[in-house]
Amino acid sequence: MGILVQPGCSILKLRYTYNFWCVLALSLSANVIATAQPQKIGYVNTDSILGKMPAYEQAKQKLEQLSSQWRDDMQQMHKEIEQLKENYNAQKILYTKAKQRQKEQLIAKKTETLTNYRKNKFGADGAYYKQQQILLKPIQRKVYEAIKIVADQQNIDFVFDRAHNTTLLYAQNHWNLNEKVLQKLGFSLKD
Numbered sequence: 526m527g528i529l530v531q532p533g534c535s536i537l538k539l540r541y542t543y544n545f546w547c548v549l550a551l552s553l554s555a556n557v558i559a560t561a562q563p564q565k566i567g568y569v570n571t572d573s574i575l576g577k578m579p580a581y582e583q584a585k586q587k588l589e590q591l592s593s594q595w596r597d598d599m600q601q602m603h604k605e606i607e608q609l610k611e612n613y614n615a616q617k618i619l620y621t622k623a624k625q626r627q628k629e630q631l632i633a634k635k636t637e638t639l640t641n642y643r644k645n646k647f648g649a650d651g652a653y654y655k656q657q658q659i660l661l662k663p664i665q666r667k668v669y670e671a672i673k674i675v676a677d678q679q680n681i682d683f684v685f686d687r688a689h690n691t692t693l694l695y696a697q698n699h700w701n702l703n704e705k706v707l708q709k710l711g712f713s714l715k716d
Contacts, residue, residue: 566683584661591656
């Protein structure tokens with residue numbers, strides 16, 4: 526692609542025009558760079574923050590009690606199934622074909638009951654998940670809102686969570702927002 530040169534236009538004039546556009550582009554980009562502000566980044570450790578909140582600890586204990594009770598129930602069901610299997614295998618030769626089918630169906634029904642119980646309590650939409658949502662979500666939402674307020678007050682653009690293996694290899698402590706978030710929630714690091 527060539528440059529279209531009008532009659533009477535000298536090379537010197539073209540060079541000045543080219544230089545003008547280069548200088549203009551450089552000055553505009555320098556202006557943009559000069560007015561750009563660095564982004565501020567902070568971090569929190571939500572495990573540490575939540576660990577200082579009595580409501581969170583109480584919710585965790587309630588969840589643990591529920592799951593412990595459900596696990597005990599499942600263990601009892603499992604023992605009952607194992608006992609039925611053991612009795613069936615020991616006495617199988619004494620049963621008629623009809624009685625064998627009846628015992629096998631009973632074992633299958635008990636096994637299905639256990640599987641359904643496990644799914645209803647610990648499945649993706651089970652009672653444990655629902656209780657987690659009821660008990661923990663409001664507390665986690667409160668922490669998130671406090672983090673957002675602190676970040677806005679400190680003009681912080683990004684906040685990382687160091688809990689659960691977030692890859693934040695190094696951060697200066699003055700970017701740690703835990704104390705400010707805890708203060709916003711009404712707690713201190715001494716609590």
